[in-house]
Amino acid sequence: MISLTDFLVVSAGLFCTGLFIILTKRNAIQVLIGIEMMLNAAILNLVAFGKYDRVNNGGQLFALFAIVLAAATTAVALAIILNVYKKYKTIDPGKIDGLKD
């Protein structure tokens, strides 16, 4: 049997890699990829603990809900990124600094 600690360690590693990506990348799409990676680390934890709940399936169902939430977030975020690109001609989050035209 695979122990829960192994799952938790893998998920912690993924979470920290996602954190590093968010902090260093100069491209809004790659920042989005970092966020997705952190979300996936959380989903891995939910699934790993969900193994011990056979009747209610709490962990697995909330993993499903989290996946749907991630999909909705990505769709909206990409639409916003495309609009920002149309307006500023760049998607570097550090260069987008105007509130009004």
Place this chain on the structure above:
Amino acid sequence: MTMAQILFYLMGFIALASAVFVAASKNLVRSVFMFFVTLLALAGLYVLALADFIAITQIVVYVGGILVLILFAFMLSGKETLANLQQQNNRFISISKLPALLLAVLFFIVMLNMIIKLDADNLIWIKKAVERKQAVNPGSVMVNNIGINLMSTYLLPFEAISILLMMALVGAAHLSRKERTL
């Protein structure tokens, strides 16, 4: 060491290595495709955690949907951005990335410390679940149970999330219109 454990370490290694490659890669398109590998390896990890339905959903939604969407946005956001971004100094360890690296590594150490102190396999509720035979065993089929639970116990979150998904769809379509004629 059983077969499942060997597969687990293989999948975990692939997931972590490709994640580090995404963080380190100079080529943007290549890093997006390595994220693809990370997601597939994570689907394998879900199968090893005995959640096959979640693994299939992960492949359908993430690999089939989100990644294609990301690639689309990538190509639509113009060539000059790509050229601009590729010429920047993108080494993995440079002085401007040192604080982020430090933060990530220290956070990892904190989490590792907590995981070791938690000792998840000996938690009380997990031991109780194993005693009462509530843990999923490899032979059992969980899809039927998931469907019944989704339509009974978790009906309210299910409806809420479907409304949220519809709102996100309408919002995304509204945001990415061609002309604004307000």
